[in-house]
Amino acid sequence: AQTVTQSQPEMSVQEAETVTLSCTYDTSESNYYLFWYKQPPSRQMILVIRQEAYKQQNATENRFSVNFQKAAKSFSLKISDSQLGDTAMYFCAFMKFSGGSNYKLTFGKGTLLTVNP
Amino acid sequence: KAGVTQTPRYLIKTRGQQVTLSCSPISGHRSVSWYQQTPGQGLQFLFEYFSETQRNKGNFPGRFSGRQFSNSRSEMNVSTLELGDSALYLCASSLNTEMNTEAFFGQGTRLTVV
Numbered sequence: 001a002q003t004v005t006q007s008q009p010e011m012s013v014q015e016a017e018t019v020t021l022s023c024t025y026d027t028s029e030s031n032y033y034l035f036w037y038k039q040p041p042s043r044q045m046i047l048v049i050r051q052e053a054y055k056q057q058n059a060t061e062n063r064f065s066v067n068f069q070k071a072a073k074s075f076s077l078k079i080s081d082s083q084l085g086d087t088a089m090y091f092c093a094f095m096k097f098s099g100g101s102n103y104k105l106t107f108g109k110g111t112l113l114t115v116n117p
Numbered sequence: 118k119a120g121v122t123q124t125p126r127y128l129i130k131t132r133g134q135q136v137t138l139s140c141s142p143i144s145g146h147r148s149v150s151w152y153q154q155t156p157g158q159g160l161q162f163l164f165e166y167f168s169e170t171q172r173n174k175g176n177f178p179g180r181f182s183g184r185q186f187s188n189s190r191s192e193m194n195v196s197t198l199e200l201g202d203s204a205l206y207l208c209a210s211s212l213n214t215e216m217n218t219e220a221f222f223g224q225g226t227r228l229t230v231v
Contacts, residue, residue, distance in 0.1 A: 044223075044224050045209070103211055105150070109159045
């Protein structure tokens with residue numbers, strides 16, 4: 001079974017600064033996907049960024065980037081130029097690659113990020 | 118395009134009752150999965166359906182069941198409700214292909230058992 005660990009229950013950052021959220025995972029699989037999801041107070045889960053394990057290049061989406069260390073099983077999220085709208089719970093998630101045969105996300109416990117003005 | 122729609126948004130039920138939650142996926146999505154979110158346990162996978170077939174099930178008692186209809190809409194049912202079933206229940210839909218793995222979530226149904 002896979003496990004996902006987010007060691008920072010809460011973090012805060014000043015607007016316009018950079019913050020890094022940590023995530024480690026444990027799996028015996030070699031092919032998998034990793035995700036960061038954002039859940040604001042509205043409760044809507046929104047995909048922030050996705051990384052395929054077979055890709056060595058770190059994924060980036062505008063102000064969001066990841067540091068994927070496959071050997072260390074580490075998948076951190078960096079948010080640059082933090083904005084007030086980034087305030088949310090952030091979840092790291094794992095999904096085994098199955099060729100589309102099933103869909104199951106394993107989530108970490110989440111990190112509550114607060115961006116202060 | 119319309120997002121994932123979950124109904125109802127809020128529910129209050131009494132212990133021992135049963136409840137049915139509904140999820141309408143994004144048009145064209147045939148994979149629908151359900152998650153339970155609680156402060157203590159976080160987000161836990163319940164089950165996943167694809168083309169009316171349950172392909173995967175999490176570690177929940179048999180009181181939790183689901184189904185998917187031919188139009189991909191899904192329902193989950195919880196029988197003999199317990200206080201511990203109080204949670205936010207999230208539904209997600211996906212194209213679930215090798216090239217497209219993004220799950221789109223609904224806003225959830227907040228179930229309170231009293």
